[in-house]
Amino acid sequence: xxxxxxxxxxxxxxxxxxAFTISFVLLQAMPGDAILIKFQNPELGxxxxxxxxxxxxxxxxxxxxxxxxxxxxxxLTGNFGYSVQVGVPVSTMLAAHLPATLKLASLxxxxxxxxxxxxxxxxxxxxxxxxxxxxxxxxSLFISIPTFWLGIMLIQIFSFRLKLVPVINPGPxxxxxxxxxxxxxPISAPLAQVLVRNIDDVLTSPFVAVARAKGATRQWVLxxxxxxxxxxxxxxxxxxxxxxxxxxxxxxxxxxxxNGIGGLTGRAVGSQDAAVLQAIVVFSxxxxxxxxxxxxxxxxxxxxxxxxxxxATA
Amino acid sequence: xxxxxxxxxxxxxxxxxxxxxxxxxFASDPVKGGTLIYLEQQxxxxxxxxxxxxxxxxGILNQITDKLTYQNPKTLEIEPWIAESWTVNADATExxxxxxxxxxxxxGTPLDAAAVAKNYDVFGLGNKELKQPVSExxxxxxxxxxxxxxxxxxxxxxxxxxxxxxTSVIGSGLVAASTLALPFEQLGDATKIIGSGPFVxxxxxxxxxxxxxxxEEYAWGPAKLEHQGRPYxxxxxxxxxxxxxxxxxxxxxxQADFIRQVQAYDEKQVEAQDxxxxxxxxxxxxxxxxxxxxxxxxxxxxxxxxxxxxxxxKEIVTTLFSANYPQATSIxxxxxxxxxxxxxxxAFDPEKAKALLDExxxxxxxxxLRQKDGKELVxxxxxxxxQPQNKETLQLVAQQWGKLGxxxxxxxxxxxxxxxxxxxxxxxxxxxxxxxxxxxxxxKSQYYPKNRDVLRQKGGQSDKVQxxxxxxxxxxxxxxxxxxDREKRxxxxxEVQDYVVDQAYAIPIFEEPQAFAGAPYVQGIAFEAVGRPSxxxxxxxxx
Numbered sequence: 093x094x095x096x097x098x099x100x101x102x103x104x105x106x107x108x109x110x111a112f113t114i115s116f117v118l119l120q121a122m123p124g125d126a127i128l129i130k131f132q133n134p135e136l137g138x139x140x141x142x143x144x145x146x147x148x149x150x151x152x153x154x155x156x157x158x159x160x161x162x163x164x165x166x167x168l169t170g171n172f173g174y175s176v177q178v179g180v181p182v183s184t185m186l187a188a189h190l191p192a193t194l195k196l197a198s199l200x201x202x203x204x205x206x207x208x209x210x211x212x213x214x215x216x217x218x219x220x221x222x223x224x225x226x227x228x229x230x231x232s233l234f235i236s237i238p239t240f241w242l243g244i245m246l247i248q249i250f251s252f253r254l255k256l257v258p259v260i261n262p263g264p265x266x267x268x269x270x271x272x273x274x275x276x277x278p279i280s281a282p283l284a285q286v287l288v289r290n291i292d293d294v295l296t297s298p299f300v301a302v303a304r305a306k307g308a309t310r311q312w313v314l315x316x317x318x319x320x321x322x323x324x325x326x327x328x329x330x331x332x333x334x335x336x337x338x339x340x341x342x343x344x345x346x347x348x349x350x351n352g353i354g355g356l357t358g359r360a361v362g363s364q365d366a367a368v369l370q371a372i373v374v375f376s377x378x379x380x381x382x383x384x385x386x387x388x389x390x391x392x393x394x395x396x397x398x399x400x401x402x403x404a405t406a
Numbered sequence: 407x408x409x410x411x412x413x414x415x416x417x418x419x420x421x422x423x424x425x426x427x428x429x430x431x432f433a434s435d436p437v438k439g440g441t442l443i444y445l446e447q448q449x450x451x452x453x454x455x456x457x458x459x460x461x462x463x464x465g466i467l468n469q470i471t472d473k474l475t476y477q478n479p480k481t482l483e484i485e486p487w488i489a490e491s492w493t494v495n496a497d498a499t500e501x502x503x504x505x506x507x508x509x510x511x512x513x514g515t516p517l518d519a520a521a522v523a524k525n526y527d528v529f530g531l532g533n534k535e536l537k538q539p540v541s542e543x544x545x546x547x548x549x550x551x552x553x554x555x556x557x558x559x560x561x562x563x564x565x566x567x568x569x570x571x572x573t574s575v576i577g578s579g580l581v582a583a584s585t586l587a588l589p590f591e592q593l594g595d596a597t598k599i600i601g602s603g604p605f606v607x608x609x610x611x612x613x614x615x616x617x618x619x620x621x622e623e624y625a626w627g628p629a630k631l632e633h634q635g636r637p638y639x640x641x642x643x644x645x646x647x648x649x650x651x652x653x654x655x656x657x658x659x660x661q662a663d664f665i666r667q668v669q670a671y672d673e674k675q676v677e678a679q680d681x682x683x684x685x686x687x688x689x690x691x692x693x694x695x696x697x698x699x700x701x702x703x704x705x706x707x708x709x710x711x712x713x714x715x716x717x718x719x720k721e722i723v724t725t726l727f728s729a730n731y732p733q734a735t736s737i738x739x740x741x742x743x744x745x746x747x748x749x750x751x752x753a754f755d756p757e758k759a760k761a762l763l764d765e766x767x768x769x770x771x772x773x774x775l776r777q778k779d780g781k782e783l784v785x786x787x788x789x790x791x792x793q794p795q796n797k798e799t800l801q802l803v804a805q806q807w808g809k810l811g812x813x814x815x816x817x818x819x820x821x822x823x824x825x826x827x828x829x830x831x832x833x834x835x836x837x838x839x840x841x842x843x844x845x846x847x848x849x850k851s852q853y854y855p856k857n858r859d860v861l862r863q864k865g866g867q868s869d870k871v872q873x874x875x876x877x878x879x880x881x882x883x884x885x886x887x888x889x890x891d892r893e894k895r896x897x898x899x900x901e902v903q904d905y906v907v908d909q910a911y912a913i914p915i916f917e918e919p920q921a922f923a924g925a926p927y928v929q930g931i932a933f934e935a936v937g938r939p940s941x942x943x944x945x946x947x948x949x
Contacts, residue, residue, distance in 0.1 A: 140869060149537070176591070179590075179592050244652070252658070346648060351611055
């Protein structure tokens with residue numbers, strides 16, 4: 093077991109390092125940078141000499157490998173640098189923006205899981221073929237809806253026409269209602285698809301036939317035997333979907349004007365604020381790695397077969 | 407009243423709104439109290455006062471800072487504000503201001519001669535250590551002198567006739583010593599900007615919202631305004647709402663009171679519900695397309711002239727915009743100081759355009775594109791995000807030029823390569839440009855190599871320029887910014903307008919307004935001379 097854990101941890105560290113390095117190289121490869129964007133602004137009326145002085149003060153033109161080593165050193169000591177555009181330490185910005193995104197993402201994911209479960213179980217339980225067909229085509233619909241459009245439509249209908257929830261100046265929970273739905277819809281689609289598929293697979297397994305032969309009802313079998321087995325692959329997908337969640341948050345937060353990591357990312361991209369982007373990438377990678385690690389560790393807990401296997405190889 | 411008449415009346419009212427209340431059903435005594443919900447399209451970037459040219463910055467600075475003088479938006483005359491009176495010597499190299507007594511910054515420190523001197527030393531000379539740049543509205547600044555606690559004197563190396571107007575602009579807001587002591591990059595934090603204005607920053611969530619509250623003891627508004635004392639509003643809540651449709655929808659659904667940046671195509675929707683469009687002119691250099699003559703493709707004046715005559719500004723204005731966007735008749739707005747009507751030189755004339763290109767040796771090739779010496783006349787421009795419908799404008803220009811066999815490629819304004827390519831005339835031979843300021847100095851701001859340098863001259867903003875420099879233009883611009891005699895100065899302004907169009911350096915398209923929309927119960931909205939809102943006299947009627 094400890095070998096398995098060490099192996100996993102090693103992989104996680106490698107992923108983190110790779111995410112850092114790749115994003116660093118990509119950000120460096122882009123033409124222009126945050127300093128140029130901020131200070132080349134004609135409204136400031138700086139001459140090229142002044143701009144050169146400013147660049148020197150940020151050490152923006154030192155060799156790339158020097159910057160790389162300095163940056164990695166800073167990250168290891170927990171110093172993420174300064175945002176050039178806003179002029180605030182990046183760690184302060186992350187701390188200020190993280191709670192909103194955590195709330196949005198976790199509620200969005202929860203709602204997506206509920207959507208997916210409802211679609212999967214209702215479609216499996218229903219005796220009517222047409223309901224089953226209709227429900228099972230919902231995921232394809234959900235995944236095709238652009239998040240941006242969905243957000244705007246929800247605002248137009250529920251906020252501006254029906255006046256049910258304000259989008260301007262809402263309360264702390266009000267402001268989450270529409271964004272959470274917007275985010276949950278595309279995330280729920282792959283979850284539902286995988287769940288439906290697995291329920292179907294498990295339902296055809298011999299042990300289900302045995303249980304049914306022993307007189308168990310369809311519902312009882314579904315809850316007691318099928319659900320548990322069908323959840324495992326869904327859990328894997330859920331870990332991978334975290335990436336989608338972050339991407340969806342960028343759009344959702346921009347449309348709804350929420351002050352989270354997604355909105356921050358959007359603005360930082362616009363101003364090529366490398367320090368902020370670098371920190372966001374590393375943070376996202378860290379969260380991604382942790383979530384998948386948890387999923388991997390949950391597997392043996394949920395499935396005794398994996399437990400013995402892992403024990404046997406270790 | 408028919409819609410047309412109403413629109414005209416509203417436009418007139420908006421243009422002339424100088425703290426005057428708009429006529430309408432609500433015209434009664436101002437109501438005190440309430441918070442104005444103001445939806446802003448973009449977050450502010452930096453609140454160093456000279457960076458106030460960026461509209462989101464200016465929209466905040468205009469409420470929290472006062473200026474030495476007040477430019478009456480109706481007459482463009484300079485009136486007393488923090489300065490009670492002033493004198494200027496004959497060649498405009500010495501300015502003496504008498505400072506109103508009893509004015510304090512919101513941190514309690516006095517706004518006296520010493521504080522004014524400190525502000526202008528930074529705005530006029532910059533501060534290298536703190537990375538604070540020089541203000542683009544101050545030319546030839548030398549030093550300040552505190553004559554007595556209420557009198558300050560400024561000395562200039564050369565005549566600086568635009569300085570008096572420069573003291574009234576958004577970029578000249580006065581701030582406390584504690585603000586000036588901060589490095590430039592920390593001035594993005596609004597709570598650190600201490601001014602003497604009618605509103606004070608209460609709290610902010612960077613990138614999301616900003617709350618201002620009224621300053622109860624405020625008693626030093628511009629002397630000639632009808633409204634004196636504290637502002638009517640208790641506060642203003644700025645909420646960043648990037649999406650156009652969300653801003654308009656929220657206003658019409660009653661979730662907001664006032665919004666900035668209304669696209670021309672949304673105006674009808676707003677007016678149909680009796681909401682008001684405010685479109686104050688920016689009174690500066692018109693929304694234009696400029697050339698970078700360092701690029702050999704547009705080095706020939708005949709080519710530039712051909713493209714000027716191939717551009718149908720009227721079609722652009724009628725297709726994409728509204729009556730609030732008048733077609734340009736010079737390189738500066740007709741409401742700008744020193745304006746000269748040169749519309750005759752800007753006529754749309756495709757035949758003349760063709761003849762000019764033929765004459766310059768550019769003939770139509772097999773693929774329909776003009777060619778010369780094996781090179782095709784293919785030009786590139788980057789869209790400018792802050793300008794209204796700029797991409798659509800450029801694309802329409804591209805269509806118009808296309809009829810002549812000239813290809814204009816329009817690239818997205820948010821592409822990473824824009825800022826670097828924009829400095830290189832070979833990569834961006836054509837560019838959109840505009841700037842607002844109600845003084846002839848604005849033309850210099852736009853064209854002078856040491857300022858915005860839109861033509862990209864050698865020795866200017868870019869080190870990629872090979873050889874292009876126009877000494878005659880630069881000479882005229884220098885004269886414009888240093889001619890002390892008003893009449894002579896305005897004559898030079900006229901000369902510059904003629905010269906820029908004769909050289910076809912720029913193709914002016916329309917006079918750019920700043921478009922705002924407000925709910926019917928929002929009264930007393932005023933704008934400074936170049937279209938930044940002032941909420942000092944604003945009040946919310948019963949609704």
